[in-house]
Amino acid sequence: MLKIRHAILHSFDFETGEKYFSERELDLDEKTTRSYVQRTMHKCLTSADNKHGEFSEGSAFAEELGLYLRGENGFEALSMSIAQWFWEELRRSDDLTNADLLVTDFDEPPSAPGAGAGEQEAAAAFDAEPKRYFALAILPRRQSFLHTVDDVDGHVSNELVRTDATLPTPTQKIDTYAVIDVASMSIDFHDKARTIGGTESFVIPDGLLQCSTQASSREAIETVTRIVEDVAEEYGLNTAETVSRAKALVAQRVERDESFEPEEVGREVFEEQPQVRERYEERYEQTAREESIPDEVPVKRGVANRMAKSHRIRTDTGIDITFPSEYSSNPTYIAFRNDDDGHIEIVIRNIAKIENR
Template identity: 35%
Template sequence: MKLNHAVLHVIDLDSGISVMSDRELDVESRAVRTFVSGHVKRARNRPDARRSTFRESSAFAGELSNYLFGTREFLDIAHQVGEFLSGELIRADKATATDVLIVDCTDDEDARWFAILLLESKQAYMHEVSHSGDRVANDIRRRFAILPNPSQKIASFALIRTSSLEIFYQDVMRKIAGEDRMLIPEGLLECGEGASASETITSVSRAVERVAEDHGTNPAVAVARVKTALVDAVTEDDELPPWEAVDAAFEDEPVMREAVRSALQEEQIPERVAVERTQIERPQVRNQRIKTDTGITISFPAELAVNTDLIEFVQEPNGLLSISLKNIASIENR
């Protein structure tokens, strides 16, 4: 990933004072590159990221376009973003100290992105070395404003693909001036709510599980069949078609298929959801995780649920269920 521009603003909610940086981060610095690239890449690959577009009335879309066309400087628009977020977060209930990282970057596929990441500061204990004359003393001090590690998830971010102005975002509900709302999509970007790949798959899985239980079908197998069909059904345009996947999964079971379709309608699952193929192919999406009432947890690739040579679910005469794992060459402790 190439970092074109990056800046970090500090919002100190304890003092109510924000520090807007007048200088960009040194993107040639190894520490800056590692930290910034790590967070942007992690956000970019989040399967729970919602995909959306700007509303026609979005003021930010116009400001961003001006920047992309070269009529605004990076620090100018970055200051505007920082000032807006600072003003809103200072009015929020139970808000924590937050740094705002704003980035203009180009990924490994030559796609350019404008990224806004809210980095909530943490408290941490660190060692401190002090000198008194010729004596050295080591102590423990509590420090604030510790930024999240690049390997950590962050709760709020937005990535905008500059070529199409598509938005990938994730946010949390905040109470701001007595009103519950999401700051990034509703306040800053003014974009549609959108949907995420993981949310869609979770909703579809929940509907399938409920129908399977009502029809006396093994829910684990039914859900695994649909998850496999969902992954296989991602089109060349990177769209997830839940309804088509359900039709494919239950092609030979018309009663089950119609029941699931009714459940999808109740859940208001759209016919197509825009996704990124890399998000769908991640293990947490492709894998099926089940837990028995005896406390045993099993995780396996969803497509294996219908392969009885490797895993088999058996309904015993006494009404209980058995799970057989077969043809195992070795077992690892994890």
């Protein structure tokens, strides 16, 4: 569970042209408030759609954040500076949506060691310090309806009241936020394109933070599996086996290191086929430049479990099969064979029980 050090909420009403900047932090002793902030920040921190970035040299935000971390500026003052920047910027946008700004400073407990970790790795994980993050999120307010109960002359009257002050629930996606690891100053963020002053831009990386933009974990994993599939198909290999093999390798690397090297995954998939491996490297090098994929991609273990632990295939006969990615290289459980007529046989072995789903 995240430990929230500080949290504050500022409000923007673009329809009336009013802003309401809080002069007090949220009361984190209030369980409902604390839970909302924790769950919202956890969703931002662990999203597979987070793009990654590093502060540009001379970033004004990085300088302000540094002052705060060194105790030379207060949390409320920094949050108001951020709120003022968003107020001035977002009010010029063609998409004026009333919103609140949540600014937080929180700790994430050390990750548990991955499966198969040795005693030294387990001890290091146990002794590790929590990771500290500084984060901000734009929470768009939504229209909703409430019921009220009145007593008029002894008669109960239920009425509907519209409110425009409802914030997204912690399970709903939000599209504009940034989470900064204060130790490494690395950034995870998500943003949407906005038209401001007639020009389309992204307010998080281009404006507020002034940071680079690299592909998200989801984009990197999907790019690797797409190239593996294309190259395998080009050389007449079984795409189900090769793609699931690539997913299994990603899951293994992330389980151990919480990161993976996309180019190395493809190389290992085709390590026994030098010509195919060279083709993969050629395709990957070109794609990595075009799609800004870093040499090493940070991935949370939970993200890898959702995206790479299993592989789903659908046959042209309408049969869906989902199986653990690691089984692709273990014919004990599943095997793919080509018939003489070019059709594919899928053999599933060692089944003790079948459940209907």
